[in-house]
Amino acid sequence: MPFIVKNTSFPSFSDLLFPYSCRGCEHLGTPLCEHCKKYILSTHIDYCPNCKTKKTKSKCPNCHDLPPIYVVSDRNGLIGKLIHDYKYNSVRALSQPLAELLSEVLPKDLPKNAFLVPIPTATHHIRSRGFDHTLLLAKRLSRIRNIKTKPILLRAKNTVQVGSNRSERLSKAANAYEINPKIIPEKDATYILIDDVWTTGASVLSAISKLQSTGIKNIIVALLAYSSN
Numbered sequence: 001m002p003f004i005v006k007n008t009s010f011p012s013f014s015d016l017l018f019p020y021s022c023r024g025c026e027h028l029g030t031p032l033c034e035h036c037k038k039y040i041l042s043t044h045i046d047y048c049p050n051c052k053t054k055k056t057k058s059k060c061p062n063c064h065d066l067p068p069i070y071v072v073s074d075r076n077g078l079i080g081k082l083i084h085d086y087k088y089n090s091v092r093a094l095s096q097p098l099a100e101l102l103s104e105v106l107p108k109d110l111p112k113n114a115f116l117v118p119i120p121t122a123t124h125h126i127r128s129r130g131f132d133h134t135l136l137l138a139k140r141l142s143r144i145r146n147i148k149t150k151p152i153l154l155r156a157k158n159t160v161q162v163g164s165n166r167s168e169r170l171s172k173a174a175n176a177y178e179i180n181p182k183i184i185p186e187k188d189a190t191y192i193l194i195d196d197v198w199t200t201g202a203s204v205l206s207a208i209s210k211l212q213s214t215g216i217k218n219i220i221v222a223l224l225a226y227s228s229n
């Protein structure tokens with residue numbers, strides 16, 4: 001299947017003053033050139049990050065309880081480098097090409113009554129990075145696909161995931177989120193969860209069960225990368 005990637009990023013004033021170079025090939029003028037974007041899409045496989053197997057349908061036959069999961073590529077590849085620069089070096093301009101990659105792996109026809117739900121970022125991470133990386137990604141995708149962003153999930157408390165071991169992270173994440181009291185869940189709508197990387201899956205699994213606890217049935221997960229090791 002040929003991948004068509006639309007170039008919808010326009011250079012900002014600061015881009016013109018300080019031109020970016022492509023993280024893949026160092027081509028000047030863009031943080032990710034069209035060639036490298038197509039290269040990332042060529043490495044895309046239909047993969048279940050939960051049971052770590054290739055699948056042939058969006059819904060994994062081994063993981064009956066999970067909604068369909070769409071994920072761009074393995075974090076060991078170029079996508080991992082982009083996510084790192086986006087989050088830890090605060091290269092906000094990467095939000096646009098990353099959202100375009102997400103858009104490419106999501107189905108062309110998404111349900112009409114759908115909302116994008118960014119997985120909430122810890123407040124201290126937003127403060128230290130200067131922006132909320134999943135919210136910005138969701139906003140960019142929102143423009144590309146014309147789907148509203150609905151921040152229905154909030155962080156229950158400041159749970160730090162970095163540095164904890166796997167079992168600690170899983171137990172902390174179990175109660176990591178709460179439903180935003182200002183938003184009434186629409187039980188017939190489809191909620192598309194947006195996150196960057198599936199590492200243990202703790203955050204995404206916790207977010208799924210929180211949404212399901214309100215009676216929401218239609219959930220889709222869209223991720224930039226999975227951890228294959």
Ligand SMILES: [Zn+2]
Pocket residue numbers: 022023024025026027032033034035036037
């Ligand atoms: Zn490039």
Ligand SMILES: [Zn+2]
Pocket residue numbers: 048049050051052053060061062063
């Ligand atoms: Zn699976």
